Every structure is written in C-alpha cells, then in structure tokens.
Amino acid sequence: MPHRSLSAPAMAVDPAKMDLNLLRILAKLLETRNVTLAADQLGMTQPAVSRALARLRDVFQDPLLIRANGQMQLTHYASRLANPLMTWMGQLGSLVTLAPFSAAALTRRFRIAVTDYGAHACLAPVLDQFRRLAPLAAIEIVPLEKSSPRALAMGEIDLILAGSLPGSDQLHQCTLFHDDxxxxxxxxxxxxxxxxxxxxxxxxxxxxxxxxxxxxxxxxxxxxxxxxxxxxxxxxxxxxxxxxxxxxxxxxxxxxxxxxxxxxxxxxxxxxxxxxxxxxxxxxxxxSFAYSAFWSERSRTDEALMWLVDLLRGNISQTT
Incomplete structure (x- = not known):
C-alpha cells in the first residue's frame, strides 16, 4: 500500500462519511493492539471488530495493525494517528458528559425581570444564601415590562417573577407563593x-x-x-x-x-x-393571588437557572 502522511486523510477521507463508532473501535485497537482484547473491552464479538478493522483499513488506505515477531504492531501511520485520536475521544467524552453542576463554581449573571414588590418578596429573602452558595455569581434586576415575555423567549433575560403575566402561555412556570x-x-x-x-x-x-x-x-x-x-x-x-x-x-x-x-x-x-x-x-x-417564576423553553434544561428557581421556592416557603 502507498505511504500516507497524517495530513493525507484530511483530503482523502470525507469526515461527513466517517462513522463515529468506527473511530471508537479504532481507538481501542490502537490502545490494545489486539482484536480479541478490543472486542472484549468494547462488548463486541471478535468477528465484528475484525470487520470494523477491515473497513478502517479501507477508509485510511493503511493496514493500521500488522503482525511482526509474533505480535500485532501499529504501522507508522497508525502510531501518528494515536495521540490525536485519543485527544479527540477525550474531547468528545467531555462534550457528551458535562461536568456536574456546581453552584460554588458558577460565574453567571442572572438577569431577572421583576417589580419592586417581587424583589422584596422573592429576592431579598434569598440573597444571603445565594451569596454563600454561589459567591462568584450575580443577580441583575431589570424592570418588568410588556416586552419581558419576548425578551425571555429571546434569551435577553433569564427569569420573570410575577403574579399575572400576559403572554405566558408558552412559558414554563412554578408557583413560588400565594399572597393576599x-x-x-x-x-x-x-x-x-x-x-x-x-x-x-x-x-x-x-x-x-x-x-x-x-x-x-x-x-x-x-x-x-x-x-x-x-x-x-x-x-x-x-x-x-x-x-x-x-x-x-x-x-x-x-x-x-x-x-x-x-x-x-x-x-x-x-x-x-x-x-x-x-x-x-x-x-x-x-x-388572593399566586406569584410565580417564569422561564422559557430554551432554559428548561438549564441546571443553573433551575437551581436558582429551587433556591427561591425553598427560601420563600420557609418565610411563608
């Protein structure tokens, strides 16, 4: 087979056609240098890994693994692939497995639209605990206006605290307390x-x-x-x-x-x-009336914001 440089696959291999699962198998083969061991660690059969190796050889136009002195060895090209591939696999793992949420490490500024009554009833009781649990984070209070639901949907603000909120039918909400x-x-x-x-x-x-x-x-x-x-x-x-x-x-x-x-x-x-x-x-x-927190669909899986909502709800329930 012709010699391939590390830069060659960028021209010869179309990344859009690359099977990510094949790269996962390749990483394990480069690590173990053994088809049987790689299959065992991947939870696959040996024939399936052998077929995957054949496809990888075809994709990269390189043997990748060869037998020498009774052992499987990496080709020169496979050796040069190993470090970039392992780095990429680590980055991919970080992408799909985000670090657990930590309020102590949070550096975010939460923008909350609220009236002065809402700031008094909802935010004042929580500030000491907020500062203690998230010392690097901040809260910015902005006026609650007719345009606030639109601003929430556009990501210009993070949260609305209000009683009645026209235009809230497309928003998520939870009741913080009732008042008369x-x-x-x-x-x-x-x-x-x-x-x-x-x-x-x-x-x-x-x-x-x-x-x-x-x-x-x-x-x-x-x-x-x-x-x-x-x-x-x-x-x-x-x-x-x-x-x-x-x-x-x-x-x-x-x-x-x-x-x-x-x-x-x-x-x-x-x-x-x-x-x-x-x-x-x-x-x-x-x-009497209910007072609620409102957030948009785009923030439904926002761990930091949900932590803040839970903090508000917990502190207010203790002062009710």
Missing part, C-alpha cells in the same frame, strides 16, 4: 379613628373602601393598575384613583389625609413595621 392584599392608610385616617386602632384584623368594607381616594400602583407589564389586575377582567367600579405610581414602595410616603392604598400583604406588613402607616384587612371582594 392589605389596605394601608395614614395613622390619622378618618376610617381608623372610628374603628379599632390596635386591631389589624379589622376589615374595611367595600362601601367604605370606595368612599375614599386611592393611590394606585400601575403594573407596567400588564398595562393595568394592581387592584384592577387582581379583580379580573372587570375594573373595580366607583373607585377614585387620585395618584398612580409605578413603584409600590413609594405608596407609604404618599399616604396623607384620607387616602388609601391597597398592596400585597408581604410588602404592606413591611411598610407598616417601618412606622407612620396603619393596615387593615382589604374588602373581601379582593382576591
């Missing part, structure tokens, strides 16, 4: 002066609730005010929205006179604890 709403008012609010000042269990009825001016919280991603979003398709009739804010944390600072604001309980209780505002139960007509 409280009504906040100034400490000297007229309604409070005529009710039990100490009891947060007191509930304002719908007629009284509608009688006062309100601060509304716009849910920019849904194009609706928070209460209208919770109330379903029909807006809450008869309510006077005197001020609309894009951030719920601003509401407490704006509460003066007889104004009311209706906020999720987890945020409302934090604002009450800071002082200057009073909480009561919201009208029973206002329902």
């Amino acid at each position: 709403v409280l009504c906040l008012m100034a400490s000297d609010h007229p309604w409070r002066l005529t009710h039990d000042k100490a009891a947060r269990k007191a509930r304002i009825d719908l007629d009284d609730w509608l009688a006062y001016p309100h601060i509304g919280i716009m849910m920019m991603h849904a194009g609706k005010e928070l209460v209208d979003l919770l109330h379903g398709d029909a807006p809450m009739q008869g309510r006077h929205l005197q001020i609309c804010l894009p951030y719920s944390h601003l509401a407490a600072a704006m509460l003066t006179g007889d104004m009311l604001v209706t906020l999720p309980r987890r945020l409302a209780e934090a604002l009450v604890s800071s002082g200057h505002v009073h909480a009561c139960q919201a009208p029973i007509e206002l329902s």
